[in-house]
Amino acid sequence: MFSNNRTGWLLLSPTIIILLIMGLVPFFYVLYVGFFKWNPLAVDPSMQFEGFGFNYRRLIFDEVFLASIWRSIKFSVVTLFFELGLGFILALSLLSSFPLKSFFRGVHTLPLVIAPIVVGSIFKLFTVQGLGPLPHLLKDYFGYTLNYGLNADQAFWMIVIMDIWHWTPFVTLTLLAGLSALPQDPYESAKIDGANNFQIFIYITIPMMVPVLIVVIFIRLMDSLKIVDEVWMLTGGGPGYATRFTGIHIWKEVFEKRFYGLGSAMSILYLYITIVICWLLYSVMVSRGKNED
Amino acid sequence: MKKRGFIPINTNWFDRLFIGVISYVALQLFWMRFLESLISINFAIGIGIAWIIYVIWKG
Amino acid sequence: MKIRKLFGKMLTTLLWSVLTIITLFPIYWMVLVSTRTPVELFGKPNLSPTFLNKIHWKNFTKPFIDGIYSDYLINSIIVATSNALLVTTLALMATYALSRFKLPGSESIFFWTMTNRMAPPAAFMLPLFLLFSTVFKFGDFTLFDTRIGLILLYCVFNLPFAIWLLKGIIDGIPKELDEAMIVDGANIFTIFWKLIIPLAAPGIAVTSLLSFLFAWNEYLLASTLTSVYARTIPTGLSEFVTTTGTNWGTMAAVALVSMIPALLFLFLVQRYIVAGLTFGAVKG
Numbered sequence: 001m002f003s004n005n006r007t008g009w010l011l012l013s014p015t016i017i018i019l020l021i022m023g024l025v026p027f028f029y030v031l032y033v034g035f036f037k038w039n040p041l042a043v044d045p046s047m048q049f050e051g052f053g054f055n056y057r058r059l060i061f062d063e064v065f066l067a068s069i070w071r072s073i074k075f076s077v078v079t080l081f082f083e084l085g086l087g088f089i090l091a092l093s094l095l096s097s098f099p100l101k102s103f104f105r106g107v108h109t110l111p112l113v114i115a116p117i118v119v120g121s122i123f124k125l126f127t128v129q130g131l132g133p134l135p136h137l138l139k140d141y142f143g144y145t146l147n148y149g150l151n152a153d154q155a156f157w158m159i160v161i162m163d164i165w166h167w168t169p170f171v172t173l174t175l176l177a178g179l180s181a182l183p184q185d186p187y188e189s190a191k192i193d194g195a196n197n198f199q200i201f202i203y204i205t206i207p208m209m210v211p212v213l214i215v216v217i218f219i220r221l222m223d224s225l226k227i228v229d230e231v232w233m234l235t236g237g238g239p240g241y242a243t244r245f246t247g248i249h250i251w252k253e254v255f256e257k258r259f260y261g262l263g264s265a266m267s268i269l270y271l272y273i274t275i276v277i278c279w280l281l282y283s284v285m286v287s288r289g290k291n292e293d
Numbered sequence: 294m295k296k297r298g299f300i301p302i303n304t305n306w307f308d309r310l311f312i313g314v315i316s317y318v319a320l321q322l323f324w325m326r327f328l329e330s331l332i333s334i335n336f337a338i339g340i341g342i343a344w345i346i347y348v349i350w351k352g
Numbered sequence: 353m354k355i356r357k358l359f360g361k362m363l364t365t366l367l368w369s370v371l372t373i374i375t376l377f378p379i380y381w382m383v384l385v386s387t388r389t390p391v392e393l394f395g396k397p398n399l400s401p402t403f404l405n406k407i408h409w410k411n412f413t414k415p416f417i418d419g420i421y422s423d424y425l426i427n428s429i430i431v432a433t434s435n436a437l438l439v440t441t442l443a444l445m446a447t448y449a450l451s452r453f454k455l456p457g458s459e460s461i462f463f464w465t466m467t468n469r470m471a472p473p474a475a476f477m478l479p480l481f482l483l484f485s486t487v488f489k490f491g492d493f494t495l496f497d498t499r500i501g502l503i504l505l506y507c508v509f510n511l512p513f514a515i516w517l518l519k520g521i522i523d524g525i526p527k528e529l530d531e532a533m534i535v536d537g538a539n540i541f542t543i544f545w546k547l548i549i550p551l552a553a554p555g556i557a558v559t560s561l562l563s564f565l566f567a568w569n570e571y572l573l574a575s576t577l578t579s580v581y582a583r584t585i586p587t588g589l590s591e592f593v594t595t596t597g598t599n600w601g602t603m604a605a606v607a608l609v610s611m612i613p614a615l616l617f618l619f620l621v622q623r624y625i626v627a628g629l630t631f632g633a634v635k636g
Binding site for chain 3: 007008009014015016018019021022026029030033090096098099100101104106110111112113114115118121122123125126133165173222228229232233236247250251255260263271278
C-alpha cells in the first residue's frame with residue numbers, strides 16, 4: 001500500500017536493533033567465552049584457549065552440574081503433573097455456576113501477578129522455623145517436624161508446593177479459556193447417544209483440548225526450567241545441593257567462584273537443553289496443526 | 294521453499310541446518326563422555342559434519 | 353437429580369473456599385508480620401488480626417524513609433514506567449510494519465522475536481554482566497549499574513509478547529481505512545495518531561500495564577546487572593536473605609510494598625493476563 005518498503009524497515013529497525021544487541025550479541029559472546037579458560041581470580045586472570053572442548057569436557061563429567069540439570073527437569077515434570085491435574089479440575093468446576101464465583105476467580109488470579117521473588121518472601125515468612133505458622137501447625141496437629149533448612153526432601157517439596165501455589169491459577173485460567181471456546185455440538189450428540197459424564201470427558205473433552213494442553217505444557221515447562229528467584233529467596237539452593245536448580249548453580253559458579261569460562265559453557269548447555277525441549281514440543285505443536293488442516 | 298525428506302515434518306533449509314547442528318552438538322557431547330577414552334574426538338567431528346551436510350541435503 | 357445438583361454446587365463452593373483460604377493465608381500472614389514488632393513475633397504464631405488495633409509503622413519507615421529503599425522504589429518506578437512506554441511505542445511501530453508492509457522475511461523476524469522470550473534469563477546473566485561492565489561503554493559511561501541498561505534489557509523480554517498482543521489487534525483494523533487516509537494525503541504519523549492509536553487503545557493499555565508489571569517483577573537480571581545506584585525493589589528484597597538475623601517485620605513490609613502495583617493492576621488486567629502469559633495462543 002505504501003510505495004516502498006523503506007518506511008516499514010524504518011518502523012521495524014529499533015526493535016530489531018535492541019533485540020540484536022540485547023539478545024543475539026550476548027548469545028554469541030557467551031558462545032565465544034565458553035571456549036576459553038577464564039577465571040579473573042586465578043593466578044593467571046586472562047583468557048586462555050585450551051581447545052574448543054575444554055570447558056565442555058569438564059562439564060560433561062561434572063556430577064554436580066549434571067545433577068542440577070536432572071533436578072530441574074524432575075522439578076518441571078513433577079510440578080507440571082500436579083498443576084495440570086489440579087488446574088483441569090478447577091477449570092472444569094468454573095464452567096458450572098456457583099455462589100461467589102467471580103470473587104473466587106479473582107482471588108485465584110492474584111498469585112499470577114505477584115513477583116516470583118515476593119512469592120519466595122511470602123513463603124519464607126510463612127514456613128521458616130521459629131516464625132512461620134506452618135511448622136507450628138504441622139507440629140501441634142500432626143506431630144510432623146518441618147525444617148527445610150536441614151531436610152533435603154522437605155526443601156525440594158516445599159519448592160514444588162510453592163510453584164503449585166504460584167502457577168496453578170495460570171493453568172486453570174488457560175484451560176478455562178480453552179474449555180469455554182469448545183464447540184457445543186459434540187456434547188449434545190453425545191448426550192443424545194446416552195454417554196455419561198466420564199465418557200464425555202475422556203472421549204470428547206480431552207481430545208478437543210489437546211492443542212490448548214500442548215500450549216500449557218510448553219509454557220509451563222519453559223518457565224519452570226527457568227526457576228531461580230523463588231528458590232533463591234526460600235532456600236538459597238540448599239540444604240546441600242537439594243534445591244540447586246541449573247539457574248542457581250550457574251549463579252553460584254559465576255558470581256561466587258568467578259568461573260567465567262566454565263560458567264559460559266554451562267549457560268550454553270543450559271540453553272541447549274531448553275532449546276531442544278522447546279523445539280521438540282514446538283514441532284509436536286506444528287505437526288498436529290498440519291494434521292488438522 | 295519447504296520440502297519433505299526423511300524428517301517427518303516439512304522443513305526449509307534453515308530448519309534442517311538447525312536440526313543438524315542440534316544433533317551434532319549432542320553427538321560431540323556423548324562422544325566426549327563415553328567414547329573419547331577409546332577413539333579420538335576427531336572421528337566424532339568428521340561424522341558430525343558429514344551428518345549436517347546429509348541432513349541439509351536430504352532431510 | 354435436583355438434590356444431586358445442589359450437592360455438587362455446595363461441594364464446588366466448599367472446594368473454592370478452601371482454595372481461597374490457601375491462597376490468601378500466606379499473604380495474610382505477611383501482612384501480620386509487617387505490622388508487628390520483633391518481640392510480638394517471638395514465640396507461638398498469633399494469627400489474630402492485631403493490625404486492626406496497632407500497627408508497628410517502624411517496619412515501613414525504617415527501610416523507606418530512614419533507609420535506602422526509597423531509592424530502590426524510585427528506581428523501580430522509573431525503570432518499569434520507561435520500559436512500559438518504550439516497549440509499547442516500539443511494539444506499535446514494529447507491529448504496524450509487520451502487519452501492513454510486505455517485507456521480505458517478516459515472518460522469520462516475527463518468529464525470531466518470539467524466541468527471545470523463551471530463553472532462560474539465567475543463561476544470559478553472565479554474558480550480559482560481562483558485556484555491560486566491560487564492552488558496552490562509551491568513554492567513562494558503562495551500562496552496568498544504570499537504569500538505562502535495565503530499561504533497554506527488559507525490552508528483550510517484553511517486546512515479544514507486546515508485539516504478539518498488538519498484532520492481533522492491528523491486523524483487525526481494516527486496511528481500507530489506512531488507504532483512505534493515504535489518498536487524503538496523510539503521512540505515517542497522522543495515521544498512527546488519528547487511526548491506529550485510537551482504535552487500538554484498549555490493547556495498548558493492556559500491553560503497557562503488563563510490560564510495567566513484568567519489568568517491576570523482574571529480579572535475576574536486575575540483581576546481577578546493578579550494584580549500588582540502579583538497584584530495584586526486588587533486588588532489595590533479596591538482600592534480607594544474606595544478612596544474619598533477618599528483621600522479618602521489615603522484610604514483610606518491603607515485600608508488601610513491592611506487591612502494590614500487582615494488586616492495583618489485578619483488577620485491570622485480570623481478563624487479559626491469560627492472553628499475556630500465553631502470548632495470545634489461548635485467548636483469555
